[in-house]
Amino acid sequence: MKLDSGHTVTAVEGEEKAKLKKHFVGYPDGLVRVSPDRWLFPGRYMDLGNDYYNFEFRKDDVLIMTYPKCGTTWTQEIVWTMRNNPDLDNPDAPWAVMDRVPFIEFDLFFPKHPPEGMEIVATNAFQRYCPEGDLRGAFNLQLSRAIPEPRTLKTHLPFSLFLPDLLEKSKVIYVARNPKDMLISYLHHHRLLRNQEFIGTLEEFADHFISDDLVYGPYWLHLKEAWQKRDHPNLHFVFYEDLKADIKGELKKLDAFLGTGLSEDQFANVEKYTSFSEMKARDSLFFNSEVSKNDALYNQEIRTKDGGFFRQGQSGGWKTKLTPEVTKKMDEWIRQKCDFGIKFK
Incomplete structure (x- = not known):
């Protein structure tokens, strides 16, 4: 199937499907490759890829773009608070972060044909902004289109899968992270969530990463x-590491980029409100606590043993997690693949 972006999307089949299905037992609609770049996505990208490519961005939009597990949720909360809640008095602040900062392509991770009894509940934002919306359709895409300006949006898709004029229309904040720490966090994510569910070892997960066989x-x-x-x-x-090392300095840079013009008191509000400890204490507001206790959606053994969505929020944790063999492989991957000038912190 040819996409409007010029890419070709094909279902993962045969030996490649068997290889991936051995370790990734989630992804109910299978997986697809988007060529020639070999992007890997859940199967629903076949139906929704053109909707994402042609998404109509506006001049006041701010799009947060990251690869998964690179500080996305933290950046969502920082940017939304700077733009909408610097005095900490916005009545919508208790809403889930993806109600306030919609995840454009989150529908990729929901079954195209939800099984009988799988209830999708309209969130506060969906009820307000999509009163005639279809919960059995691409409801996150509907919400992304419907929230009022100025919109702050989130994606894990790369630039090439959006229209080329994205940066001419809107502002984009891209957050990068050392791939060794990203790998550890993404592994936990895949073990925790049933719709992705990885059942292999750290070494096998690292091999999938090095072979470009992880989603996104x-x-x-x-x-x-x-x-x-x-x-x-x-x-x-x-860089995520710079946000961790000097949040005051990075907030100043974001303020200049966003044009929010915050006062010193407002900077202090944002810094405290979006600190890891404060966000972890509000965990149930980010991700419904009852949903996270549902074993059909979350692996409760992993959740109990290794933690839920918010765990440590640190940099450099890979040093105690990766084996020397995996570290060597990752170093070689960085040397070979990241030879375009980027240096990880």
Whole structure:
């Protein structure tokens, strides 16, 4: 199938399907490749890829773009708070983060034909902005289109799968992270969530990453596309590690990029409100606590043993998690694939 972007999308079949299905027992609609770049996505991308490519961005939009597990939720909360809640008095602040900052392509992770009894509940934002919306359709895409300006939106898709004029229309914040820490976090994510559910070892997960066999990969190409645009005035490229090391300084840079003009008191509000400890304490507001206790959606053994969505929020944790063999493989991957000028912190 040919997409409007010029890419070709095909279902993963045969030996490749068997290889992936051995370790990834989620993905109810299978997986697809988007060529020639070999992007890997859940099967629903076959139906929704053109909708994402042709998504109509507006001049006041801010799009947060990351590869998974690179500080996305933190950045969503920071940017939304700076733009909408610097005095911490916005009545919508208790809404789930994806109600306030919709995840454009989140529908990829919901079955195309939900099984009988699978109830999808209209969120606060969906009820308000999509009163005639279809919950059995692409409800996150509907919400992304419907929320009022100025919109803050989230995606894990790369630049090449959106229209080429994205940066001429809107502002984009791209967050990059050391791939070794990203790998550890993404592994936990795949073990925790049933709709992705990885059942192999750390070494096997690392091999999938190096072979560009993780959803949203290849990571190196995702990074390269953004890195090559880093000097565009409408792109703010930031490292997760810099946000951790100097949040005050990075908030100042974001303020200048966004044009929010915050006062010192407002900076202090944002810094405290979006700190890891504060966000972890509000965990149930980000991700419904009752949903997270549902074993059909979350692996409760992993949740109990290794934690839920918010765990440590640190940099450099890979040093105690990766084996010397995996570290060596990752170093070689960085040397070979990330030779376009980027240096990880």
